[in-house]
Amino acid sequence: xxxGCSLRxxxxxxxxxxxxxxxxxxxxxxxxxxxxxAALADLRNALKKDGPSGALDRAIAKWGDDLARHKARGSAAxxxxxxxxxxxxLDEPRSEMAEKER
Numbered sequence: 001x002x003x004g005c006s007l008r009x010x011x012x013x014x015x016x017x018x019x020x021x022x023x024x025x026x027x028x029x030x031x032x033x034x035x036x037x038a039a040l041a042d043l044r045n046a047l048k049k050d051g052p053s054g055a056l057d058r059a060i061a062k063w064g065d066d067l068a069r070h071k072a073r074g075s076a077a078x079x080x081x082x083x084x085x086x087x088x089x090l091d092e093p094r095s096e097m098a099e100k101e102r
Contacts, residue, residue, distance in 0.1 A: 028077055031079075032082065032088075033085055035063075035082035035089070038082075038086055039059060039086030040090075042059055043056060046059060056094060056097060063087040063090060066086070067080065067083035067086075
């Protein structure tokens, strides 16, 4: 994501993702937002099922592991972008939870 471009703005406008995929910039930007939506849906479902205890930490670990796996395997740029979007989308809930704990 470009500095200063919030996830909400990116999801709403589709203007903030930087991309350099051979498949084309639009494909990578779209998969970034797809990953973001998927990660937030996963988090929502985990919160409904398990409550707040550790749900965010587990989601961050899962998406971080996925990103590391895709990078290690040399996956296509679209898969890396998908995992990056998922992981980036969890920054905002992490920040909000940290502020509430203060």
